[in-house]
Amino acid sequence: MSPPKGRAGSxxxxxxxxxxxxxxxxxxxxxxxxxxxxxxxxxxxxPFLCGKQTTFEGGMREPAIAWWPGHIPAxxxxxxxxCASPAVILGREALVPSLACSLCSFCHAHVSSGRESLYSxxxxxxxxxxxxxxxxxxxxxxQLGSIMDLFTTSLSLAGLEPPRDRAIDGLDLLxxxxxxxxxxxxxxxxxxxxxxxxxxxxxxxxxxxxTNSWEEFRQGVDFCPGQNVSGVTTHSQEEHTxxxxxxxxxxxxxERFPLSIASTEYLDALRQIxxxxxxxxxALVPGQPQxxxxxxxxxxxxxxVGYGGHPRAM
Numbered sequence: 001m002s003p004p005k006g007r008a009g010s011x012x013x014x015x016x017x018x019x020x021x022x023x024x025x026x027x028x029x030x031x032x033x034x035x036x037x038x039x040x041x042x043x044x045x046x047p048f049l050c051g052k053q054t055t056f057e058g059g060m061r062e063p064a065i066a067w068w069p070g071h072i073p074a075x076x077x078x079x080x081x082x083c084a085s086p087a088v089i090l091g092r093e094a095l096v097p098s099l100a101c102s103l104c105s106f107c108h109a110h111v112s113s114g115r116e117s118l119y120s121x122x123x124x125x126x127x128x129x130x131x132x133x134x135x136x137x138x139x140x141x142x143q144l145g146s147i148m149d150l151f152t153t154s155l156s157l158a159g160l161e162p163p164r165d166r167a168i169d170g171l172d173l174l175x176x177x178x179x180x181x182x183x184x185x186x187x188x189x190x191x192x193x194x195x196x197x198x199x200x201x202x203x204x205x206x207x208x209x210x211t212n213s214w215e216e217f218r219q220g221v222d223f224c225p226g227q228n229v230s231g232v233t234t235h236s237q238e239e240h241t242x243x244x245x246x247x248x249x250x251x252x253x254x255e256r257f258p259l260s261i262a263s264t265e266y267l268d269a270l271r272q273i274x275x276x277x278x279x280x281x282x283a284l285v286p287g288q289p290q291x292x293x294x295x296x297x298x299x300x301x302x303x304x305v306g307y308g309g310h311p312r313a314m
Contacts, residue, residue, distance in 0.1 A: 024071065028147060029062030049255040050224035050233060054211055055189040055196040056255055057204075059223070064145060072177050073139065143176040144187055144199070167285060186276045200276055203269040204255070205244040210237040229256050246270065 031052040033045045045051055045058035052059050066072055152170035155162055162168045175181040189197040197206045211223045214235045224233045231238070232245065232255065245258045246269045259266040 024066070024068030026064065026066045026150075028064040028145070028150075030147070032057075032059045032062055047253045049227060049229065050211060052223070054223050055191055055206075056224075056233075057249065057253060060189060066177050068177070073180065139180070141176055141180060141182070143173070143182050144185060145173055145176075146170065146187065149173050167283065186273075186280070188280060195277070195281070198273055198277055198280075199249070200273050202248050202250040203246055203273060204249055205246045205269070205273045205277075206232070207241045207244050208237060208239055209234050209245065211235060232256075232258070244270070244273075246273075 032048065032050075032054075034052045048058035048061055049056040050058040054060075146169075148170040149172070150170065152162055152168060153173045156172045156174045162170075171183060171185055176183070184201055187199040188195060189199070191208075191210070194208060196208045196210075197204055199205075209232050211217075211233050212221055212235065217235050227233060243261050246266055247255045247258055248265075248269075249255075259269065
């Protein structure tokens with residue numbers, strides 16, 4: 001764990017147990033593990049494919065923590081999405097619901113990769129967070145969330161309605177946090193302006209696949225170290241818009257076994273996903289990026305988000 005992140009975590013450890021009933025904590029992850037092959041790995045993405053800077057699950061799916069004594073219940077376990085047993089990995093002292101994926105997968109990934117210190121820090125943080133109210137049964141929610149949901153959820157917390165003069169992409173997560181409700185919402189995976197993949201329910205369809213360029217890969221930049229899925233973890237941008245690659249994330253969270261295009265399940269999955277994509281693209285209103293990381297003038301280095309001679313994928 002880097003010193004800045006360690007200091008931030010220490011502040012949370014000290015302040016959270018003293019929080020009043022009017023205060024809550026929400027801590028979302030920002031991306032999967034950094035694994036470009038040049039630096040020591042920042043942990044493990046567990047069963048998920050590849051890592052940060054890709055649109056595979058290892059790059060996009062991470063845990064979030066929500067804690068609000070007296071408001072967020074901690075007595076139910078949701079099993080709507082597969083997960084190793086939280087009780088086994090974290091113990092019954094863990095009270096914290098995960099809104100993006102399973103927190104147990106996060107901690108287990110780190111201990112599986114030999115990074116016991118990160119695993120211990122994760123468990124210790126959960127214990128500190130719950131120290132004020134005492135141990136309770138674990139609650140884990142597998143509701144898919146997004147950073148965009150923070151805006152809508154914050155408005156809901158304040159008792160305000162979202163503005164109606166613009167499209168709002170965020171989902172109100174309060175029903176998930178307070179009542180444990182689940183909303184089946186699509187998640188769109190972009191790389192710049194390119195719609196790479198879409199998740200709907202347990203199915204994920206890839207319209208484009210790409211990790212990073214051959215040029216970067218030959219220089220030692222590997223976003224999927226130790227992982228190679230033929231036709232999926234590609235170093236050239238491969239198009240699948242006519243026949244998307246479809247995975248069932250419940251059975252195959254590692255995106256290793258695409259459904260047969262001749263199967264009934266494949267056709268049924270596309271019937272669910274195709275109208276969602278069409279509606280999304282027809283209603284999409286392009287906006288000016290507020291933080292354009294594709295501009296080399298604001299980049300620390302010339303190699304970011306796989307920027308290796310393939311600007312169209314940005």
